[in-house]
Amino acid sequence: MRLEILPVLGIGHVTEGDDLAALIATAAPWLRDGDVLVVTSKIVSKAEGRLVDVPADGPERLAARDEVLAAETARVVASRGPTRIVQTHHGFVMASAGIDASNVDKTRLVLLPVDPDASARALRAALREHYGLDVAVVVTDTMGRPWRNGLTDVALGVAGMSAIRDxxxxxxxxGNELQLTQMAVVDELAAAGELIKGKCDQVPVAVVRGYLSATGPDDGDGAKVLVRDAAQDLFSLGTAEARAAGLADAVTLADGPGPTPADPAATRRAIEAVVGVVAPGTVFTLVDESEVRAGLIAEVPGWPDGATALVLGSPPAPVEPMDLVRFGADLHRLRVALAAEGIGSALLPPPSGSTASATLAL
Structure with a gap:
């Protein structure tokens, strides 16, 4: 495969209502069927009128920008100082919801297209209907990467080709069968196009030639297939935000054993995790011996169905009233540590005749 990446020069400033197909076809009469048109989302947004007026400077500008950001945000993923990593209503996770103040008048901000896939389809259709061109269109924007410095362009919308090569x-x-490999080829094409578009050269469109021999029979599923479902996202929150969410969950920790038997090794890890923070002399004991455990369970009032393990807790002796308050807090610390290991627990009275003060049923 031999690829060429060609700049489309002379498009000039784009304003609301401009005909992008006409601007591109006029600037690039050399376009061919099968070319991949890599289009910066900013000119799509400008043509579609996705701009908002804001003050040119001062605190009023910052306040207006924050208001716009809030409107474009579906949820906050991470926040550090003035930086906000958010999920947009499209599902994209990016800094400041993709709001851009570059290459635009200082009194305006550029928002992402409402539906980048629809924008790509519309541009492709216009080039086909009015200029007889059968090209694929990739609408792009710049994003950071969670584990790497630097930015790169990615696809927000696509028409005329598949976003993923499976x-x-x-x-x-x-002789190894590939099990997981799905290449986000439109992101690779977006990054390739950015190599010649640049950020300050006013080249908002590039053409990648040689990747496709022909476009798809239809527009395809678009770039929305690149958005990972929240249920499969292992990194849906920033570190500080995930920690804060965990602490909030600890406040409303459910009372009851989990759906599966507690893992003894995980239970011991939880106990070890709190040893250094509980009151000196506080003891938590996982009862390992099956016969002993069965005998103690029979003596615990209200033992819940499904619980298969127990931890006995004892405060330091002698016990003063405030020691009992601290013991209650330490019990909750252990319950939170158990929850972090995926182990549910229920707080119960101690077995009859035991020297312990509390039981955790796991």
Missing amino acids: HRGEVDPY
Whole structure:
């Protein structure tokens, strides 16, 4: 495969209502069927009127920008000082919801297109209907990466090709069947186009030639397939935000054992995790011996169905009233540590005749 990346020069400033297809076709009469048109989302937004007026400077500008950001945000992923990483209503996770103040008048902000896939489809259709061109269109914007410094362009919308090349089920030269490999080819094309578009050169469109021999029979599923479902996202919150969410969950910790038997090793890890922070002399004991455990369970009032393990808790002796208050707090610390290991617990009275002061049923 031989690829060419070609700049589309001479498009000039784009304003609301401009015909992007006409601007591009006029600036690039050399376009061919099968080309991939890589279009910066900013000119799409400008043509579609996705701009808001804000003060040119001062605290009023910051306040107006914050208001716009709040409107474009579906949820906050992470926040550090003035920086906000958010999920947009499209599902994209990016800094400041993609709001941009560059290459635009100082009294305006540019928002992302409402539906980048629809924008890509509309531009592709206009080029086909009015200029007889059968091209793919990728609408792009710049994003950071969670584990790497630097930015790169990615696809927000696409029409005329698949966003992902799925290699699952293919066999490599060593006979191994590929199980997980799905390449986000439109992101790769977006990054390739950015190499010649740049940020200050006013080249908002690039053409990647040679990747497609022909476009797809239809517009395809768009770039929305690149948005990872929240249930599958292992990094849906920033570190500080995840910690804060965990602390908030600790306040409303459910009282009851989990759906599966508690893992003894995980239970011991939880006990070890709180040893250094509980009151000196406080003891938590996981009862390992099955016969002993069965005998104690029979003596615990209200033992819940499904619980298979127990931890006995004893405060330091002698016990003063404030020691009992602290013991209650330490019991909750242990319950939170158990929850962090995926182990539910129920706080119960101690077994009859035991020297312990409390029981956790796991």
